[in-house]
Amino acid sequence: MKRRIAVVIALLAGLAGLAVMGTSFTLIGASPPGKAANTRKTIFTEQSLSRGAYLARAGNCMGCHTAQSGPAYAGGRSLSTPFGTFITTNITPDKETGIGRWSEEDFWKALHEGKSRDGRPLYPAFPYTEYTKITREDSDSIFAHLQTLAPVAQRNAPSQIKFPYDYQLLLSVWRAVYFKPGVYQPEPGKSAEWNRGAYLVQGLGHCNACHAERNPLGATAGDDALGGGQIMGSNWYAPSLTSGLEAGFAHWRIDEIVQLLTTGVSPQATTSGPMAQVVMESLQHLTKEDARAMAIYLQSLPESNSLSLIKGPAMTEQVQAWFRQGAAIYEKHCQDCHGASGQGAPGVYPPLAGSRSVTMTPPINAIRSVLNGGYPPATMGNPRPYGMPPFAQTLHDGEVALVLSYIRNAWGNHASLVTTAQVDKSREGITLK
Amino acid sequence: MRRLILATLLFSAGLANAVEAVSAAAPVEVPDTMAERVKPCVACHGLEDKVGRDAYYPRIAGKPKGYLFNQLRSFRDGLRYYQPMTLLLANMTDQYLLEMAAYFSGLKQPFPPPERMAASSAQIKLARQLINQGDPARQIPACIQCHGNELMGTAPFIPGLLGLPRIYMIAQFGAWRNGGLIRGQTADCMSEIAKQLTTEETNAVAAWLAAQPIPENSGPAGTLPVEMARRCGSIVQSATVQ
Numbered sequence: 001m002k003r004r005i006a007v008v009i010a011l012l013a014g015l016a017g018l019a020v021m022g023t024s025f026t027l028i029g030a031s032p033p034g035k036a037a038n039t040r041k042t043i044f045t046e047q048s049l050s051r052g053a054y055l056a057r058a059g060n061c062m063g064c065h066t067a068q069s070g071p072a073y074a075g076g077r078s079l080s081t082p083f084g085t086f087i088t089t090n091i092t093p094d095k096e097t098g099i100g101r102w103s104e105e106d107f108w109k110a111l112h113e114g115k116s117r118d119g120r121p122l123y124p125a126f127p128y129t130e131y132t133k134i135t136r137e138d139s140d141s142i143f144a145h146l147q148t149l150a151p152v153a154q155r156n157a158p159s160q161i162k163f164p165y166d167y168q169l170l171l172s173v174w175r176a177v178y179f180k181p182g183v184y185q186p187e188p189g190k191s192a193e194w195n196r197g198a199y200l201v202q203g204l205g206h207c208n209a210c211h212a213e214r215n216p217l218g219a220t221a222g223d224d225a226l227g228g229g230q231i232m233g234s235n236w237y238a239p240s241l242t243s244g245l246e247a248g249f250a251h252w253r254i255d256e257i258v259q260l261l262t263t264g265v266s267p268q269a270t271t272s273g274p275m276a277q278v279v280m281e282s283l284q285h286l287t288k289e290d291a292r293a294m295a296i297y298l299q300s301l302p303e304s305n306s307l308s309l310i311k312g313p314a315m316t317e318q319v320q321a322w323f324r325q326g327a328a329i330y331e332k333h334c335q336d337c338h339g340a341s342g343q344g345a346p347g348v349y350p351p352l353a354g355s356r357s358v359t360m361t362p363p364i365n366a367i368r369s370v371l372n373g374g375y376p377p378a379t380m381g382n383p384r385p386y387g388m389p390p391f392a393q394t395l396h397d398g399e400v401a402l403v404l405s406y407i408r409n410a411w412g413n414h415a416s417l418v419t420t421a422q423v424d425k426s427r428e429g430i431t432l433k
Numbered sequence: 434m435r436r437l438i439l440a441t442l443l444f445s446a447g448l449a450n451a452v453e454a455v456s457a458a459a460p461v462e463v464p465d466t467m468a469e470r471v472k473p474c475v476a477c478h479g480l481e482d483k484v485g486r487d488a489y490y491p492r493i494a495g496k497p498k499g500y501l502f503n504q505l506r507s508f509r510d511g512l513r514y515y516q517p518m519t520l521l522l523a524n525m526t527d528q529y530l531l532e533m534a535a536y537f538s539g540l541k542q543p544f545p546p547p548e549r550m551a552a553s554s555a556q557i558k559l560a561r562q563l564i565n566q567g568d569p570a571r572q573i574p575a576c577i578q579c580h581g582n583e584l585m586g587t588a589p590f591i592p593g594l595l596g597l598p599r600i601y602m603i604a605q606f607g608a609w610r611n612g613g614l615i616r617g618q619t620a621d622c623m624s625e626i627a628k629q630l631t632t633e634e635t636n637a638v639a640a641w642l643a644a645q646p647i648p649e650n651s652g653p654a655g656t657l658p659v660e661m662a663r664r665c666g667s668i669v670q671s672a673t674v675q
Binding site: 068069264276277279280336337338339340341343344345346348349372373374375376377378383384385386387388389390391392393394 | 457458459460461462463469470472473474475476477510511512517520521522523524525526528529532
């Protein structure tokens with residue numbers, strides 16, 4: 001016990017040190033816990049209800065607050081992180097187990113301040129670090145919509161948070177250091193469309209929750225980092241949305257960004273894994289205007305890397321021999337769809353030549369695609385997608401490594417070699433989502 | 434200024450060339466067919482020598498549409514546990530899965546040759562007994578009652594049992610026994626039957642079924658006996674095929 005306390009004290013001291021150094025040290029106005037709920041009855045207009053439904057989609061609340069094949073919004077989905085396993089909560093209006101007794105003020109506090117109804121600070125597995133940018137009006141609309149759902153009686157399972165992160169004091173210090181509440185403030189020099197896009201990307205869309213690297217304490221670098229990172233507890237890498245080497249959009253056409261976001265496919269890239277789910281459940285439902293606004297904002301992000309930085313391996317005889325073996329596997333299993341020159345069929349079978357999904361430094365997404373295959377999401381804009389067969393059952397780890405190393409260095413592509421060990425590690429990840 | 438413009442033009446042309454070099458080859462031509470769209474399925478469930486390293490994958494061509502649709506939906510939603518299928522079908526709509534089910538249901542494919550009989554004569558006798566008569570004492574119905582006299586299934590929800598790998602069937606018996614393939618739909622149906630059967634019995638039945646030749650011009654039976662429809666009601670009623 002003594003040791004546990006010592007560890008907590010050490011961590012607190014470390015955090016306090018960070019806080020002093022940090023410029024964003026903000027103490028959150030503490031409200032007394034258990035404050036009487038606002039019982040004021042609100043009459044929701046139909047307009048605000050349908051707006052709320054739309055915004056809940058755009059924020060993809062359902063994505064986390066629904067267990068696989070469970071009732072919508074009733075919670076129960078596990079989010080595994082280095083800090084423990086968080087179980088999402090029931091946000092249907094059930095009075096006993098959901099948020100039926102909440103007021104719009106309570107809801108606002110959760111979104112904006114990251115605090116539960118009883119005043120307890122929430123863990124940032126709930127992305128209030130992003131949702132804090134949502135306006136009060138939008139928060140109220142989402143709440144109004146959630147209150148119209150059919151109540152589902154499903155008790156919240158307790159999260160299993162690891163020591164020492166289960167100490168609430170530690171969480172409060174974390175919040176003081178890394179969390180700055182504040183509604184999105186439009187940038188005066190930018191167009192209304194750009195600002196709308198920024199609001200959606202930074203706030204409601206909470207893109208940063210995945211597309212940013214987290215430090216060992218689970219914090220991202222800031223409002224619009226979007227620098228890419230491995231998704232917590234999953235074997236997927238969320239590519240950087242600023243890097244020219246990954247998924248930066250600086251050189252994309254606006255209509256193709258919109259197409260990718262709302263249909264899941266585009267001539268240059270196809271969504272897969274967690275992003276396919278985001279497109280399926282959230283982004284495909286955006287209005288044309290909002291999708292375009294997001295595209296305009298994403299395209300405007302300053303590029304952090306350029307393509308000329310990528311280097312392939314030195315072409316030793318050994319490497320050339322590996323590429324010949326990789327090419328033979330490619331010809332047998334991949335060429336039918338992706339073409340002899342990796343040209344693919346844009347929008348159907350993704351081109352591999354010049355594809356950043358193929359060449360970006362962490363190869364885990366490419367490995368997963370080969371092992372597990374998959375379809376892009378069946379969206380309204382692409383209801384009958386073509387798909388990729390899984391090869392986990394037919395190719396050995398070594399063969400997957402050879403063919404990927406070849407693809408990453410063929411037809412003008414340059415990237416590091418993929419090792420058998422990397423493939424093997426991804427196989428373990430097949431059980432993860 | 435002129436030189437700058439010229440340099441810019443040349444540079445852009447160079448870039449354009451580089452881009453072109455990458456995408457010079459004409460795009461792969463993709464037929465707009467279901468056959469093309471289900472390529473990921475036939476990697477394992479196909480005709481040719483594509484049964485993976487373990488010969489585990491079941492045949493799906495010609496199985497009843499409702500059965501296939503139920504399985505696809507259950508795999509997608511994690512109600513039938515097989516992670517490779519769940520990953521493959523994530524983010525598919527019911528509508529599209531139904532279209533896939535209809536495609537495979539209507540697909541005519543020659544059956545593989547029967548497996549060599551991996552059962553003793555005593556086991557064969559046991560298997561025949563269970564398949565044709567069941568065991569009324571334990572309330573185990575005959576297989577043919579639901580799966581059809583020819584064991585080729587019953588439209589639209591009950592699968593055929595012939596032409597499947599023995600080890601696949603043994604694995605499915607195990608899955609039924611351990612809580613059911615389709616959680617929540619199995620309370621009164623196959624999982625109860627599987628729990629009644631001994632390992633020796635399931636092994637015998639699987640071995641016998643895998644060794645049977647396929648009757649000519651056969652397909653799923655038309656209707657389920659009333660009694661069995663009642664017993665397996667959850668499967669028959671809850672599945673809605675639009």
